[in-house]
Amino acid sequence: GQQVMQIPQYQHVQEGEDFTTYCNSSTTLSNIQWYKQRPGGHPVFLIQLVKSGEVKKQKRLTFQFGEAKKNSSLHITATQTTDVGTYFCAGPPMRKGGSEKLVFGKGTKLTVNP
C-alpha cells in the first residue's frame, strides 16, 4: 500500500533559524496537503498543492510539490515560537476511479528555542 514518509522526525531550532521538512510518497499523488498540529491541539489544514512543480507561499511558509508528484517540502523562514508543533503531510494516490483515502506522514515535530 501507499506509504508517506517524512523527515526529519524531530527538529529543534533557535528562534530566527530556518526550518524544512520533507515528505516522500511511495506512489504518485493526485495532490498533497500540509497540516499543523499544535501541542494538545488537533490538525489544522494549511494548504493543498495540486500541480506538478507547484510552489505556494503563506507569509514565512513556502510549500513545494515535486515535478513527479511524489515528494513535497515545507520551508519556514525565520522561525518563531508560534511555529512550534507537528507538521504533517498527507496525500491520496492518483485516482483510477473512485475515492482514495488520505494517507498521512508520521509528521515532523518542531520545537523552537526562544
Place this chain on the structure above:
Amino acid sequence: SAVISQKPSRDICQRGTSLTIQCQVDSQVTMMFWYRQQPGQSLTLIATANQGSEATYESGFVIDKFPISRPNLTFSTLTVSNMSPEDSSIYLCSVEPYSPDTQYFGPGTRLTVL
C-alpha cells in the same frame, strides 16, 4: 472554515466498557471521517461514514469494535467497544466541506482506558 465539535473532549474509562463519541458539523457534508491518533503518532483512518449507508472500514478496524452511526448530514457517532488500554488514543472526526481531500478536523476526544 467548517465548525466541528466533538463530545466528550476527554474521558477516562474502565477496561471492558464502551464509549460513544459524537461529532457535529455546522454544515451538511457528504462524508465524515473518523481517525485515531495514538500518543505521539500520526493519524490513522478508522472509517468513512456516508449518510444513509454503512460505514467503510479500513484494514485493521472492524464494525464490531468501532460501530459508527451517521443519521444525518451533520452528525456522526463512533463507539469504541469493549475497551482495553491499547485503545487509549485521540479520536478525531473530520469532514471535507469545500473540496475533496481537504479535511477539517474536530478538536478530538482524548480517551484513556485504565
